[in-house]
Amino acid sequence: MGTPAEGHVMKIQALEDRQAELWEEMSKLDCIFIPPPKSRYEFTESEYLNILQSMGQAVHIFGLDGRLFYWSHSAENLYGYTSAEAVGRDICELLVSNHDMALAQVILRRCTMGQTWTGQFPVTHKTGRKFTIMATTTPFHDDDGTLIGSICVSCDSKLFTDTQVSISDPQEDDMSRDADQPQPQPLLTATVSKITKLVSRVSNTVRSKMKIGKSNLFRKNKNRGSLQANHGLCEAVLSDHREDEISIGANTPRDYPRGTPVREQDFNQAHSTVTSEIPTSSDYNRSWSSYYFNSGSSACSCGSSSSSATRKLDAEIDCLNYEIMWEDLIVREQIGEGSCGTVYRGLWCGSDVAIKVFSKEEYSQEVTSSFRQEVSLMKRLRHPNILLFMGAVTSPQRLCIVTEFLPRGSLFRLLQRSKSKLDWRRRIHMALDIARGMNYLHNCNPPIVHCDLKSSNLLVDKNWSVKIADFGLSTVKHETYLTARNAKGTPQWMAPEVLRNERSNEKSDLYSFGVILWELATRRIPWENLNAMQVIGAVGFMDERLDIPEDVDPTWGSIIESCWRREPQSRPTFQELLVKLKDLQKQYAKQFQATRAASADAPLKQV
Known part of the structure; x- marks a missing residue:
């Protein structure tokens, strides 16, 4: 028996013989066989650049800082500026009037975050003439996938609003005269789609031409003088941009001396690997739920209704109301760490x-x-027991949320400190604070489900008041039940139905609140002897619950048990719990007064 290789050779030979027989049979047929046309050869680099320069639409590319580093011939004709005048300048300062600058900055911010924008926008010609352009801006990535800017393809919107017919049927002429308004939308959509596809095809070549050592290609096309003159400037702009990214940095150190401002070079070293331990005293942050702000369409998109466009523009401009510049923040010591980043104390x-x-x-x-999502949620929450949102940093280099600072830290850390004094009156007051804050969230319209309620997400101020924080997993409840969310959160505090990845509602927060009441009573870590998977199995599938010590007040214990009921609909509301906790608070106040009066009478009896 031959080797496997010999068997393959024989099969190949048989196929070749069969192919020869087929060709012989086809030659006998009374028809002409036309072989399929060969595919078009690949464009050369020079041809790609010629295509880009020959496009009827203006093409320009700007970096994350808003400065232009490519300006096509059509852009020169459309805006009046030569390539030498445009490259290196800020696109907004070059083309946008002061009246429209705020809206331009909103659109530019979306583009620098890698989003696509399509729509109409008013610009100013070099001569001062104002006109409206139709533009599509798409993300521009480097060879390694890093976002370095945006490609904008634009033309005068007058082309889509003026209808000119050179040869037409008389009846069609009459119909066009009778029409009140032109209908440019199908033509616009098709044109924008084709331009976007073409830009995507040539973008890789354009990137390579902007790298060092490739300037000789521009010298081959002497008729492209503007490209040859500005290639070095494009490289300089890109180089400056990369240096700016390095100097700005994106991270903050994990350990820093208390009260000392963070140096810029130290800040650039952190966040390379961020881990989250469950549970720890620094467990301030948690993973985020999925929410997507529609960035594929323009705030001024011609395909949207005027009302929806206005709402989108209002949402974009609204972010200017809470925008905080990173340069205005003074970062000090680290106070917490989570899976998405780190929390620092600072000054603003x-x-x-x-x-x-x-x-x-x-x-x-x-x-x-x-x-x-977290920013949009926190900015509209106003309650004494909800952490106060103060603003956000939304630059491409950093994403930050700025809130009030509560000096006593998390409730989890306070409960684990052996030296902290927490009498029962104070613990009941803390439970009331949490219940008030959660009752406010559940009574919002529509209700807000926290989905990650736990002691490390509860912060304590100097007056021992508790405030609810970390809304990264919070969900606005538009329907009766929330959809399964792949059990994001911390298993030790999660309700059984959530651990089973079933539909849930605001009653899952009640179960988490019961665990917090158990922590306040015992000052222990829930399920500290089990890992996450064991907790999921015990609570979610075996219906196990934490043991309530016998020395816990019976009323307090009954409240905990009511929060841990298997059926979510049988658990109480926070409004009902507020009534029970207030009654318990009055009971402890009477006991405290009686004890205080008895201790005051004791010296008198001795006398």
Whole structure:
């Protein structure tokens, strides 16, 4: 028997013989066989650049700092500026009037975060003439996938609003005269789609031409003088941009001496690897839920209704109301760490603040979208027992959430400190604070489900008041039940239905509140002898619950048990719990007064 290789050779030979027989049979047929046309050869680099320069639409490319580093011939004709005049300048300062600058900055911010924008926008010609352009801006990535800018393809919107017919049927002419308004939308959509596809095909070549050592290609095309003259400037702009990214940095150190401002070079070393231990006293942050802000369409998109466009523009401009510049923050010592980043104490406008800095490597679409969700949620919450949102940093280099600073830290850390004095009156007051804050969230319209309620997400101020924090997993409840969310959170505090990845509602927060009441009573870590998977099995599938010590007040114990009921609908509401906790608070106040009166009478009896 031959070897496997010989068997393959024989099969190949048989196939070749069969092919020869087929060709012989086809030659006998009374038809002409036309072989398929050969595919078009690949374009050369010079041809790619010629295509880009020959496009009827204006093409320009700008970096994350908004400065232009490519300007096509059509852009020169459309805007009036030569390539030498445009490259290196800020696109907004070059083309946008002061009246439209705020809206331009909103659109530019979206582009520098890697989003696509399409729509109409008013610009100013070099001569001062104002006109409206139709533009599509798409992300521009380097060879390694790093976002370095945006490609903008634009043309005068007058082309789509003026209808000119050179040869037409008389009946069609009459119909066009009778029409009140032109209908340019199908043509616009098709044109934008084709331009976007073409730009995507040539973008790789354009990137390579902007790298060092490739300038000889421009010298081959003497008729492209503007490209040859400005290639060095494009490289300089890119180089400066990369140096700016390095100097700005994206991270903050994990350990820093208390009260000492963080140096810029130290800040650039952190967040390379951020881990989250469950549970720890620094467990301040948690993973984020999925929320996506629609960035594929323009705030002024011609395909949207005027009302929806107005709402989108209002949402974009609203972010200017809470925008905080990174340069205005003074970062001090680290006070917490989580899976998405690190929390630092800092100063802003002379006030103590907490700065939640996201890790640079975590700036994925999911984290960016979750960041938007948390900001959009926190900015509208106003309650004494909800952590106060003060603003956010939304630059491409950093994503930060700035809140008030509470000096006593998390409730989890306070409960684990052996030296902290927490009498039962104070513990009941803390439970009431939490219940008030959660009752406010559940009574919002629509209700807000926290989804990650635990002692490390509860912060304590100098007056021992408790405030609810970390809304990264919080969900607005638009329907009766929330959809399964792949059990994001911390298993030790999660409700059984959530651990089983079933539908849930605000009653899952009640179960988590019961665990917090158990912590307040015992000052122990829940399920400290089990790992996460064991907790999921015990609570989610075996219906196990934490043991309530016998010395715990019976009323307190009954409240805990009511929060831990298997069926979510049988658990109480926070409004009902507030009534029970207030009654318990009055009971302890009477006991305290009686004890105090008895201790005061004791010396008198001795006398």
